[in-house]
Amino acid sequence: MRKPFEAAGPAPGLPAGTPASLPASLHAPLEDAAAGAGIPDIAYTTVSTPIGDLLLAATGRGLLRVAFPGEDHDAVLHRLAERAGPRILRSPRRLEEAARQLDEYFTGRRRHFDLPLDRSLSAGFRLTVLEHLSGIGFGRTESYAEVARRVGHARAVRAVGSACATNPLPVVVPCHRVLRTDGSLGGYLGGLAAKTALLELEAAA
Template sequence: MQFHPSTVQSQTATPLGTVRLAASPTGLCGLWFDGQRHLPAQLDGPEAWAQAPDHPLLQEAAAQLLQYLRGERQHFDLPLDLAGGTGFQQAVWQALLRIPPGRTTSYGALGREIGRPAAVRAVGAAVGRNPLSLVVPCHRVLGGDGSLTGYAGGLERKAALLRLEGALPSDTKVPA
């Protein structure tokens, strides 16, 4: 994943844990839970993006995220920057944006939607590398048999998000 050199970041506390947000000059380009898989190196260390807690887009993204998690919002209304992904990844992420709240799909169905029905594993990898967790709703993708599988932020979070949207019964067991 390539990010614009002028990307900035902030963080916000949520009921599901601390979230790191990143914005490029053209839009929101990152939303990650602390500790999730595939975090960009630029979140910490000597090459870290500048902290910008007062950045208007990052503030709006944090506000909309909290509204979503309180059940007050179903859709995000933010400019997005997905340009750092490959063409294939961008196609998968655009397909994810078309999954309505409260609905789910499978990796195979996503592959068929983008015209790559045999690319189920590649679709899964692109879903896993989605840099905009929740905003680009990768949590709405289930295994072919409807099982909870794969979520870079953890299956407990995936289940919580699906329950919030009414797509998962509250008594559904989360695999260990």
Template sequence: MNTHDDPARVLLRAFPDTPAHLHDLHDRLTARAQTDGVLDIAYRIVDSPIGGLLLAATDVGLVRVAFSHEDYDAVLQSLSDRISPRILDAPVRLDAAARELDEYFAGRRRTFDLPLDRRLARGFRRTVLLHLSEIDYGDTATYASVARLSGNPKAVRAVGTACATNPLPVVVPCHRVVRSDGTMGGYLGGVEAKRMLLALETA
């Protein structure tokens, strides 16, 4: 077969990929989707001293902060399954969150003033996460004391699980929960990230 005589090949060459132009069209699409109220989840990926963070927001508020090792594709698929597949990389909705995180990592912000969508945490885990905001910047609390705060002193392990599955790490400060023996305990962003956050807050 003569390759010059392949219509698909000739036609595809006539309409080459135009990544920059598609990028512009994508921006137009996200703007229209936002205006028309059909963008259920907007996300963006930002840099931070503890690595890349994926930020996702519904029209209620910030719904997910994910560390890069969680695998962004898996995180987005999970948001698609649990909330809505109408998801676009649309940075504008995350401007405030990105700015506040920048300020936090620069040591200029101690509390986050962001609307949060807490729908990804339910039941006792949700209760635990709500109480984490009572631990002040620079302070730590033990898993046992958070269990007491949450109204179930025996549920120390469940507090650990709630922290390990926190959909909004950093913003909801599960990194401030440490073991009773004074050691740090685990962290879903990695122990090194937890150490950095605690050091930042006591600096």
């Protein structure tokens, strides 16, 4: 499977005629040139994890999006271009810290993410819910109903579920820690196998 945008030509923000896949020695100067020129709006990379390859995308404000293997990464990037800005560059260096912290999390060496987040893809009640989720500690869980009560809208259980299902920053903003009242998993954008794996990782730590 090709990496996002690569087979279609140069990453947005690079000069026309630039090969899509470049040696690191050539790609790094292009990253620097793009940054110096005030581009890109969005930097992205992919990282390998025990639950598959995750797409990471960030703006100058912070981490904007984490996408699961089952999502179409090309489609995710195109939607981000429409929402956050059309200039996109594959830039692993700009996402090194996020990649490092994710590696530490998956290898049992990190329990809390300390990353700047760009929450501009969420608003209103959904943003309120996602901000609350960041406070659910490692290895802990809450029910959808409990989250609704804690954010001051006890009847909004389904809306809490919708906020979790559309969380643009899964794993980092831990919607996997939200379960049904009976303790069953509920849904998960990354699939129930991924949700189970994350909960088991935290339970074993």
